[in-house]
Amino acid sequence: MRQKTSLFNKGIFVQDLRSVGWIGIVYFLLLVAVGPLQILLNVEHYHKTIMQSKISNEVSLPEFLGSAEAYTILTCILPVALAILLFRYLHTKLAGDYIHSLPIKRNALFHQRMLTGIGILVLPLFLNALIMLGVGQGYHLGEAYSMKSVGLWLITVLLFNLLVFTGSIFVAMFTGMSLLQGVFTYIMFVFPVGILMLSLQYADLFLFGFSSFLVRDSYTSTLFPGLRMAHSSAAPLSIIEWSVYIVLIITFYVVALFLYKRRKTETATQAIVVKPLRPVFKYGVTACFMLTGGIYFGDFQKMGWIIFGFIVGSLIGYSIATMILEKTWRILYKWKGYIGFAIVASISLLLLNMDIFGYENNVPQDSEVKRVYVSSEIPEIDRILATDEELEEQVKRGEISPGEVEMYYRKNFFTDRTNIHNVTTFQKEIVKDKNELELIPEKENNMVVFVYELKNGDKEVRKYNLPPHKYDNLYKPIVESDEYKKNLYNALRINENQIDRIVLSSGIGFDDKQEVLTDQSQMKDLLRAVKQDIKDQKYKEIQKGTNTFVDIELIQGKNEPLIDSVPSTFNQTMKWLKDHQIYKEIVPMASDFDYVVVQKWDPTVSEGEVASTDKITDKDKINQLIKLASNAGYEYRMEFHSKSGHSIYETGVHYEDLPNDIKKQLN
Incomplete structure (x- = not known):
């Protein structure tokens, strides 16, 4: 009972x-x-x-x-x-x-x-x-x-x-x-x-080539x-x-x-009823506060401030943990444990800074690499390395669209053995210059990301901030390769026999400036001209970024359209457009605009704009600026103010391409 x-x-x-x-x-x-x-x-x-x-x-x-x-x-x-x-x-x-x-x-x-x-x-x-x-x-x-x-x-x-x-x-x-x-x-x-976040932040600070952005979202x-x-x-x-x-x-x-x-x-x-866990609690809290303090002051990017953050954070954490355990604020006599913690923490951080596991110098051997991804943007690692089946499942769940799969997650990979060798050689040179490159802050368009998928299934990821043009001789053969251009332009990957129509439009707004091609012969001729121009492109032209002169929209049945931006330097393409009386119908002209304003922008400034030109109304100069319009960065940008409804179209522009009188107004 x-x-x-x-x-x-x-x-x-x-x-x-x-x-x-x-x-x-x-x-x-x-x-x-x-x-x-x-x-x-x-x-x-x-x-x-x-x-x-x-x-x-x-x-x-x-x-x-x-x-x-x-x-x-x-x-x-x-x-x-x-x-x-x-x-x-x-x-x-x-x-x-x-x-x-x-x-x-x-x-x-x-x-x-x-x-x-x-x-x-x-x-x-x-x-x-x-x-x-x-x-x-x-x-x-x-x-x-x-x-x-x-x-x-x-x-x-x-x-x-x-x-x-x-x-x-x-x-x-x-x-x-x-x-x-x-x-x-x-x-x-x-x-x-x-x-995990704290550990990744410290790996950012102490390990050359590591980027927390590349791994943290996955976990x-x-x-x-x-x-x-x-x-x-x-x-x-x-x-x-x-x-x-x-x-x-x-x-x-x-x-x-x-x-x-x-x-x-x-x-x-x-506070803690299990005695063996009391030191774990005390030193765990101290460690967390120490790491948080280091990250807080680490924004100054100076080792002295980071160490100061370590000391302040650990003292605060140790004090709080001790007061909780002792249930009193009178803890001045409880400092022996802190000295031991400080010694262990100093040795651990020193070992991390020494890179005892060889992370920084590790570059895969060419024979170990299945494929390698190279980009100037931080990718979603899980998705770019996903199998076709995994991507299809993500499409079914609505997480990504079929167009995004083609545009972002199946591009920028190299499998050609020559390109893989050029990529590893490029990274080895970067590793040699560690002491110089560590001091370079991260800015827009100055980074390079390597993602290696090895034959044994492992992956290796690195990110570096590079000075402009220092490694042009190493990057040039990669950029000028057919594989790179195929990743960059949809026209090189598309089956021309499966195209239903091509929509040509202005690269600077103007929905009404549009021409639709449906004739198979014309579409094939245009695509051949575009492909030849792409193959003839040189390193400097590609590195400047895609000019937004003309947009070519390739449509295949019900699939999402594939779009390429064609620069004015594509001579054969421009000739084809002129020969078929299409050029003037889609290319923006100076007569379409009231004026243009060129601006310098800084995202760290609250209003963004830090310098601006006067209104540019000269038609010859506007025509010159139209040809300079680019989608490569927005540190310098142009605003085209149109006559029809006074719409504003924004594009990027390279500073070095601007006329001297405009440069003077921006300095």
Whole structure:
């Protein structure tokens, strides 16, 4: 009879419902407010959106189920509050003594309270799912509100609720203060992301060729459950992610039970109840504050300031951690531990700066490289290295479009062995000049990124800031190669027999300046002229960036159009356009504009513009500026003010190409 009584205590259950049951009611009302209520208020918009969109037959988490951000906020707050209130007695000595004096075993008490908490979380979610299903079916909102879609939403949100709830109870077993339980819960979930970000920032400072931008986005959302939940509507959890989160929930539950059965009631009000973890807490907080201080002062890009940030941050962190553990501000006699920490930290940072693993000097051997990506822009590593199957899945989920796949994620790779050799030679020269290049700040268009995909499946990524023209002799054979030009221009990759039409238009606005070609013979002749001009292009012309003189839009059936910007230096193309009386129909003329203004811009200045010319109205000079229009950077730019409606068309321009009188006005 005692055994049966100890498995479930009705009195404790009723008391728990009285003390924490209101959280379930509040949770239910908030879920209704951010889900079904929003649907009802916007049902016509939702209905129109769903009916007009092509929803995949595959089960997904559509945005129509409400705000992912709102659900994420609720998941990050209410389960933590519920866990704190359910186990509040652990942090109050009198309450702990009373509860544990009752005729119920500790493990049974733990299970009962855990199940009560889980029930309070599950019931509002289940009721909310039923309401969403009813609203969706009643208003015929389609597949977005099918049983499968709503069911997937339910178990996904429940999974994250259980993760946060069990995680908070796990944390409760290590502390004797309810306030710290909440704080430590958020620290536990944020810590992997925070420590990763800090580590990447320091790798930026100390490792030549490393860039945190190239790796951090790939891991941030997966390491931080809150971000992962917010993105789950666009990218449902994979089997691996489900497995990891379920294992974490079970681990939190089992370890919390193990510690609960051995926890002493007199540890209530202590910051850390597990003694071996006290130094871990103290020095962990100190290390985090030290790294944060170094990053804060590291913005000055001077080692002296970084070291100053280390010292200030570590002192603040050590003081805070010690005061929490000792529960007093009188800690002046507790500095021996800080000296030991400072010695260990100094040795660790010295080893990092020495690059003992050879990261900086590592350049792959030509024979090891499967392909290499070279660009002056920071790419999305996961996507450019994705397989065709992975890209197709991302297209299906609506994360990227087919046009983006062709434009961004299948370009700029080199597989030709000569190009691979030229790329590795280029990087080796950069590594030799480390001491000089480390001091160069990052600016627009002065970086180069290397992404190697090796034959063994590994990848290596490097980013460098380079001075202009220093490595032209090494970069020239890469840029002038057929492979590079094929990456740069769509015309070299397209099958001319599959083109339905070509749309020619002005590169500087003017939607009305347009010509459409449908004759197969004309299209083939034009493409041949464009391809020949591309093949004849030299290094300096390519490096200046694509001139925006004429845009050529290549259309193949229902596929997204492929667009190339053609510069005025493409002589054969310009000749073809003139021979076919198309040139004047699409090329902008000085007569189209009232005036032009040339400006120098600086993004660090609040208004942007730092110098500007007077209005240029001379027609010959305007014609000259039209031919200089480029999409390569906007440090210097031109504003073309048209006569028709006084529209403004903005383009970039290279400073060195500008006439001398305009340069004088910008200096």
